[in-house]
Amino acid sequence: MNPFSPDELSPLLIFGGPYSNLQATQAIRQVADNLGIQPGNVLCSGDLVAYCAEPDETVALIRDWGITVIAGNCEESVGNGAEDCGCGFSQGSTCDLLSAQWYNFTLPRVSETNKRWMNQLPKQIRFSYGQYTFTAIHGGIHSNNQFIFASVSAGEKAQQLTQSGSDIILAGHCGIPFGQKLDNGYWLNAGVIGMPANDGTADTWYMLITIVEQQLVCSWHRLTYNHSTAARRMVSSGLNNGYMQALSTGLWPSLDVLPESEKALSGQPIALPTITICSTDR
DSSP states (O other): OOSOOOOTTSOEEEEBOOTTOHHHHHHHHHHHHHHTOOGGGEEEOSOOSSSSSOHHHHHHHHHHHTOEEOOOHHHHHHHHTOSSOOOOOOTTSHHHHHHHHHHHHHGGGSOHHHHHHHHTSOSOEEEEETTEEEEEOSSOSSOTTOOOOTTSOHHHHHHHHHHHTSSEEEEOSSSSOEEEEETTEEEEEOOBSSSOOSSSSSOEEEEEEEEETTEEEEEEEEEOOOHHHHHHHHHHTTOOSHHHHHHHHOOOSOOTTOOHHHHTTTTOOOOOOOEEEOGGGO
């Protein structure tokens, strides 16, 4: 049975990286409710737990909501009780050192029941919506902690799209939203809801995909939520660090993972155009 069979009369709501940010996760569920989007049309690209202070509560909310979730590297690591988050950071980098703090905080705070649930999540999902085939992944086709940013070559993305056998890849992990037309289809990243996109604003990101006259209209939207409460929960939990500050400043505490093109855009508010996909694009 396909774990994701969305209703084509309703938009798709796509997001990634709740990152233990309960307030952001509550906000994205409210977006779905406001738009009348049922759980069967909602897809999360993984990393339910990470930087923020309420990992088990965030997982519980997602499970109660009943949406479809792709296994990110954080689900795999926490679900298996691994020694680290498996994020793909260079050893000894600032990101690597910071991740040790939140991971050691998170691991014992996720219930055994939720860890078992994480372990059964799919690494990829292939589905159809309209006339188009999608493959939803976390990072890359063959490595769920591969960082694929907008500046990564179109050739690399096109090769993975070919390997997926789909028209469109929905991916996550890199934390910055983007959409790109390739020679053989599209690569779409909804961004994440649990941490700003290093653009100098406290907003986070999600994506909507709607069928309009046999075309797909793909749009990115800012998520405004109670980031002050999320930050206070981090401070009271002993996570008074650069990620806590990033919730309000919108600036990442380390740029280690970013290619030079993305580093140059730090602090610049993101504005993403709507992408319309039609059958002649295939």
